[in-house]
Amino acid sequence: MAELPKDSASSRSCAQCGTPVVLAPGQSIGRTEVCDSCGADLHACVQCAHYDESSYNECRxxxxxxxxxxxxSNFCDYFSMSSTGRRAKDGTNKEALKKLDDLFK
Incomplete structure (x- = not known):
């Protein structure tokens, strides 16, 4: 994806690697687009604003x-790229659990 001036674009992040994905106003992510850095599919549930592991079918x-x-990649008509790139890395979860365990020792 081409870099666009900051004032005319919105910036999102790949949920897999955190690399910024710049979208022009009104631009959407196509079904076959991938992250320039890690090659992860961008039109996928883990990249979507509706993705929520605690919801039914993991979707709000x-x-x-x-x-x-x-x-x-999928054909979901409700896909909207998340602005947070909020997917936690496995190491982060393990560190958080260790800190919680240490609290109750």
Whole structure:
């Protein structure tokens, strides 16, 4: 994806590697687009604003069809790229659990 001036674009981050993904106003992510840095599919559940592991089918959009592989590209009409890139890395979760365990020793 081409770099755009900051005032005319919105910046998102790849949920896999955290690399910025710059979108022009009104631009959407195509089904076959991938992250320039890590090659992760960008039109995938883990990249979506509706993705929520605690929700039914791991999606807050109740009308969305079930997608089995959340990291692969899909045809979901409700896809909206997340602005937070909030997917936690495994190491971060383990560190947090260790800190909690240490509190109760």
């Amino acid at each position: 959009e109740p009308q969305a069809d079930r997608v089995v592989d959340k990291e692969r």
